[in-house]
Amino acid sequence: xxxxxxxxxxxxxxxxxxxxxxxxxxxxxxxxxxxxxxxxxxxxxxxxxxxxxxxxxxxxxxxxxxxxxxxxxxxxxxxxxxxxxxxxxxxxxxxxxxxxxxxxxxxxxxxxxxxxxxxxxxxxxxxxxxxxxxxxxxxxxxxxxxxxxxxxxxxxxxxxxxxxxxxxxx
Numbered sequence: 001x002x003x004x005x006x007x008x009x010x011x012x013x014x015x016x017x018x019x020x021x022x023x024x025x026x027x028x029x030x031x032x033x034x035x036x037x038x039x040x041x042x043x044x045x046x047x048x049x050x051x052x053x054x055x056x057x058x059x060x061x062x063x064x065x066x067x068x069x070x071x072x073x074x075x076x077x078x079x080x081x082x083x084x085x086x087x088x089x090x091x092x093x094x095x096x097x098x099x100x101x102x103x104x105x106x107x108x109x110x111x112x113x114x115x116x117x118x119x120x121x122x123x124x125x126x127x128x129x130x131x132x133x134x135x136x137x138x139x140x141x142x143x144x145x146x147x148x149x150x151x152x153x154x155x156x157x158x159x160x161x162x163x164x165x166x167x168x169x170x
Contacts, residue, residue, distance in 0.1 A: 042066070042148060042163040050169045052141050058132040058167070062148060066162050070124050073151040074116040075159055083138040084169075086114060090133035093118055095126050121153040141169045 047057035060076070074093070088105040093116060100122065106115040114132075122128060130148075144167045149159035 040161075040163045042165045044165045044167060046167070050137065050167070052137055052169055053139050054137050056135045056137050058130075058135055060130040060132065060146065060148070060165050062128040062130070062162060064125050064127040067122070067124055067126055067128060069150075069152040069160075070121040071128075071150045072118070072121045072153040074128075074130060075149040075151070076114040076116075076130070077147045077149070078112050078114075079144055080112060081142065082112070082144045083140070085109075085136040086132055087134035088114070091116060092131040092133070093122070094129040094131060095122055137169050143168050 043061045043063070045059040045061070047059065048054065050056060086107050088107045091102075091105045091114070093100040093102060101119040102117060103119045104115075104117045106117075107113075108115075116130065146165040146167055148162045148165070150162055151157065151159055
């Protein structure tokens with residue numbers, strides 16, 4: 001019995017000591033000195049780990065409490081030193097996990113802007129996920145600030161800032 005317990009203890013120590021690699025990367029719990037207020041930081045998920053020179057899927061989340069007005073357009077801007085590429089045909093908007101039909105997605109590479117136009121405005125107070133698939137991560141890693149702005153239907157055409165995704169590519 002003593003041998004069995006000893007073997008069990010050694011085996012359990014070995015099993016708990018083995019680290020399981022995590023492929024997905026998401027917003028860190030604490031970001032110091034980012035220049036972005038904590039209430040303006042938006043959560044995200046990189047499905048394939050955010051590795052340089054690789055294909056990835058960015059799930060950019062907008063919490064329900066940020067969606068104070070209905071949204072007719074999402075605009076994502078990113079810095080000039082981000083050298084990745086996007087596939088506008090592989091961009092989706094999810095509300096409550098369901099795909100929202102889009103009328104158009106525009107990527108202005110020179111202006112570093114992605115514009116997403118849902119067919120129907122997204123109601124206020126809904127959690128939204130902007131899914132960018134087939135993203136080619138840049139060759140060099142770094143921290144990239146992706147800003148989210150929205151346009152409400154019937155509004156004066158003025159983009160309103162919702163927050164920033166602070167994305168780290170390693």
